[in-house]
Amino acid sequence: MDTPYATEISIAIPAIQLAARISKHVLASANKGTIEKAEDLSPVTVADFAIQAYLTKVLSSSFPDDSFVGEESAAALRANPDLLQRVYDVIHECIDEVSSSSSDDQNESQIGIAEVVKRGAPESKEQVCELVDRCGDGGKDGLSADSGRTWVFDPIDGTKTFVRGEQYAINVALLEGGRQILSVVACPLLSRKATAPVGNASVFKVDNGEDGEEGCIVYAVRGFGAYVRPLFVGQGSGLAVCASEPLKRHADGVTxxxxxxxxxxxxxxxxxxxxxxxxxxxxxxxxxxxxxxxxxxxxxxxxxxxxxxxxxxxxxxxxxxxxxxxxxxxxxxxxxxxxxxxxxxxxxxxxxxxxxxxxxxxxxxxxxxxxxxxxxxxxxxxxxxxxxxxxxx
Structure with missing residues (x-):
């Protein structure tokens, strides 16, 4: 996509791919570290905290003048050292997995992906808390027309279904002056080839063999259309570059x-x-x-x-x-x-x-x-x- 936000897309897509790796790592664990939020008793998991911290680290390193809004706060992490350790560990484990799977014959784009992924590594457990809270305190005073650029995250949307291994999504948005400019969403359990109707328990996967694919990323820039691409491609769910397809304006003229x-x-x-x-x-x-x-x-x-x-x-x-x-x-x-x-x-x-x-x-x-x-x-x-x-x- 040739847009004024090509740089943001080139960073947000590998970042959300690694975030999806984190979610799948936690999903495969018998203990997902699920706790209830004090304010509304809704569930939150290791993946929610880890993804919010990771995305904040990647994008704040890349765009230091931007601000951030996210769902979670770090109060529960500060009160639970074991949970905090798990959050810190899963981020580094997933980054290390991607780094160790890199081949010597990577092309320039793949090297770029590896560099983006490494930007999200927190330097300490305390920094994990700081990164989560940077989003947790964000946006409380509103996003006025002169508030500049703000990234908004939902690290796991659908936590209740996520813990059951059902449909969930990772949401990354860029606003300028409170106006939607860029959207990048990962759906790890929804294929771009899915057919309606879909339900929470509908898990669509293309055979993840050597040429297979898994999940999808849907993204858009205001005025430049929406696109879809596989989330992971090939054996091992690698973070490879792959082609995106423009989505048709299927809602135009519907009766x-x-x-x-x-x-x-x-x-x-x-x-x-x-x-x-x-x-x-x-x-x-x-x-x-x-x-x-x-x-x-x-x-x-x-x-x-x-x-x-x-x-x-x-x-x-x-x-x-x-x-x-x-x-x-x-x-x-x-x-x-x-x-x-x-x-x-x-x-x-x-x-x-x-x-x-x-x-x-x-x-x-x-x-x-x-x-x-x-x-x-x-x-x-x-x-x-x-x-x-x-x-x-």
Whole structure:
């Protein structure tokens, strides 16, 4: 992709490949170091901490003037020396594996990959905590138009499904002044050749033989389209350079009869499941269609054309989405012709901080029929007596 962000892409892709190696290393372990966060009892694993620290180290080394936002904080690591040691060890083990597998006949691009990977090695366990906290404290004051460049990470989106060996994603986004500019997402268990419908337990793999591939990376730059490539290629899941394919703008010109849904059915307490179902079926669209817990996998499925609409209404007006679940990943769908607003019809505002406090829920659909989908959602809420979830829009 020939864009003004070619350098950022050339660094972010090998970085997210190594992050995916970390996730698979932890996934293969019987003990994933899972603990519950004190603030909301959601799970977090060794992989979450390790990937956030690693990505921060790579990208801060490459772009020292940028700022960083991520889901995790290091409080649990500081309180648990054994967990911290595991996080430190898994980063170095995965970096060493990549370095030791490098061959003498590498081309210039592969040498570049090795150099990028090594930039993410933390110098100490204390630095691991500092790197995690650099993201954990990021974005609290919002991302105004003059806030410059900010990288946003979700190290493991779908931790609940990750620990079960089901679909999850690693999200890396670059914002400028709170505006999505670059998205790079890795889905280690989703092939670029997957077919709909996909579910949490749908693990798509191409035979990982000598010429096989595993997982996918989907990435986009605003105004330059979206692309897909294998995450790993060849025996040993190497971090080789390989070709990317442009994604078609499949959402352009879609009619209501061509809508296909992705949702999360009956797995999260935050949403109004019956409203999601009724609004989707009001459009004569099968529900749930593709059924995925994590938001980032859902945005990827929309980009890949496995679906082209999603609806989400929270149970309360004071419940807000988190920036790392959506920033960047939404751009993937927008670059194939999608339109995304909240339930009030407002554009998604990423400038308010770690929570998207200016927006309530999501309605995503092809731009050509987004207004129809939005109307169906609002009419459904009125008919179900949920007017309190609507504003006057």
């Amino acid at each position: 209501v009869s061509g809508l296909r849904s992705v949702s999360c059915w009956n797995l999260l307490d935050s949403g109004v499941d019956d409203a999601h179902k009724a609004a989707t079926e009001r459009l004569d669209v099968d529900f749930p269609g593709s059924d995925l817990l994590g938001w980032v996998p859902r945005w990827v499925s929309l980009a890949l054309g496995l679906a082209n609409m999603t609806v989400w209404v929270y149970k309360r007006r004071d419940r807000y989405a988190k920036i790392w679940d959506h920033a960047g990943a939404m751009l993937l769908f927008e670059e194939v012709g999608g339109m995304i607003t909240d339930v009030d019809g407002k554009e998604i505002d990423l400038t308010k901080g770690r929570k998207l406090s200016a927006n309530f829920g999501f309605v995503a659909a092809p731009r050509s029929v987004h207004h129809v989908a939005l109307k169906a959602v609002r009419q459904t809420l009125k008919e179900q007596g949920k007017e309190a979830l609507l504003n006057a829009a």
